[in-house]
Amino acid sequence: MTPSPAGYSVRLAAARAALADLADRVGTPGLAAAATLPGLLAAVDQHAATLRDLLGEDDRGPSPIGLAGYADGLRDMAGDLGWRLPQPEQVDWTRAPWLLVRLVAVCQLAATTSR
Amino acid sequence: MSDTVAVAQLNLGGAVTDLFRSVLLFLPKALGFVVILVVGWLVARVLRTAVDKVLERVGFDRAVERGGIRAALGRSRYDASDLVGRLVYYAVLLFTLQLAFGIWGPNPVSDLIRGVVAWLPRAFVAIVIVVVAAAIASAVRDVVANALGGLSYGRVLATVAAWFIIGLGLIAALNQIGVATTVTTPILIAVLATIAGILIVGVGGGLVRPMQARWDRWLDRAGTESQAIAEHARAYSAGQSDARQAMAPEPTPAAPDAPAQGAPAQGAPVPATTAPTVGFDRPPAGYPSEPSAEPTQVLPTTGHQPPTPGR
Structure with a gap:
């Protein structure tokens, strides 16, 4: 029996929506830039591997709920400390800040995980 | 001697006088009794005939036969107006008897007749109950048999329902006329309790497993x-911790090759002051750390330790 609990599916949908929003703001331009910047791509890959270890469970990758929660925590705390998400067109991707690369990695994981 | 004869004659005369007196006192009562009986009987016969004729003239028989009574009366010698006339006849006769025996003052026959007269309305109600119950039962049988005509057990079901209703009506009628109440009521209760038990075990027993499955689903859902809430909270605090690390004002060069302290704490929320759990030291404030205008250059990954393998 595969349960489809209402509360869980609502959370899942909310997490997917948040990740889609993040992909629009950060992930899509970031990954597009990484396609032309191998260094950025390598950094994103390393961040993604770290996140997979950090958030994923033993046998599976991180779930959308975990990824969205991580991105929320990251942005909330950074926002409390004075950091704002830059506009995508204003980012110099060759000098992208650590937090931004981290968020791009979150989007990459969200795009690649099947859960 | 003649004295005694005279006395005896006198006594005999007194006795005869007494006899005549009591006969004379009795005769009017007996006469009245007989007259009342005869008149009552005549009145009863006349009324019976009159009721029969009037009802036949009015068309009572046809009206009754349109209902379900015809089947009930099919095997009797009377038609409906006959029956009503006969009822009137016996009722008048009963009242006549009551009146006639009333002449004799209080006596057991009067008590009996009074009891019968007092009992008659209940008997009438009982008959009505039986008739109505039979009509309802036949209607139910018709409806059920027609509605479930396509089913193999439709006729059986219809018959069972009809007999159930008739049984209820009979028991109600018996209760009404006060016959065997001590027998019928326990039988009724036993039958109803049996049906209730069958329903509880049959229907309720069938609901045990769906309810179990529902409980399983609910608990699974919860x-x-x-789990999702815990995962979100864990990831959120991990994100907070990482952001705090990244936003720390002065990136002290922590040893990049330092292994992770212990196993990554998956279950516990990450404390705010510890480094990110998996082999990842303090990140630099910017990326890349040194300015480089060359886009194709392999960007330095200082601060990014390779991911721990073998997870």
């Missing part, structure tokens, strides 16, 4: 949801 478990999945609490």
Whole structure:
């Protein structure tokens, strides 16, 4: 029996929506830039591997709920400390800040995980 | 001697006088009794005939036969107006008897007749109950048999329902006329309790497993949801911790090759002051750390330790 609990599916949908929003703001331009910047791509890959270890469970990758929660925590705390998400067109991707690369990695994981 | 004869004659005369007196006192009563009986009987016969004729003239028989009574009366010698006339006849006769025996003052026959007269309305109600119950039962049988005509057990079901209703009506009628109440009521209760037990075990027993499955689903759902909540909270605090590390004002060059302290704490929320759990030291404030205008250059990954293998 595969349960489809209402509360869980609502959370899942909310997490997917948040990740889609993040992909629009950060992930899509970031990954597009990484396609032309191998260094950025390598950094994103390393961040993604770290996140997979950090958030994923033993046998599976991180779930959308975990990824969205991580991105929320990251942005909330950074926002409390004075950091704002830059506009995508204003980012110099060759000098992208650590937090931004981290968020791009979150989007990459969200795009690649099947859960 | 003649004295005694005279006395005896006198006594005999007194006795005869007494006899005549009591006969004379009795005769009017007996006469009245007989007259009342005869008149009552005549009145009863006349009324019976009159009721029969009037009802036949009015068309009572046809009206009754349109209902379900015809089947009930099919095997009797009377038609409906006959029956009503006969009822009137016996009722008048009963009242006549009551009146006639009333002449004799209080006596057992009067008591009996009074009891019968007092009992008659209940008997009438009982008959009505039986008739109505039979009509309802036949209607139910018709409806059920027609509605479930396509089913193999439709006729059986219809018959069972009809007999059930008739049985209820009979028991109600018996209760009404006060016959065997001590027998019928326990039988009724036993039958109803049997039906209730069958329903409880049959219907309720069939509901045990769906309810069990529903409980399983609910508990499963609660478990999945609490898991999702815990996952979100864990990831959120991990994100907070990482952001705090990244935003720390002065990136002290922590040893990049330092292994992770212990196993990554998956279950516990990450404390705010510890480094990110998996082999990842303090990140630099910017990326890349040194300005480089060359886009194709392999960007330095200082601060990014390779991911721990073998997870």
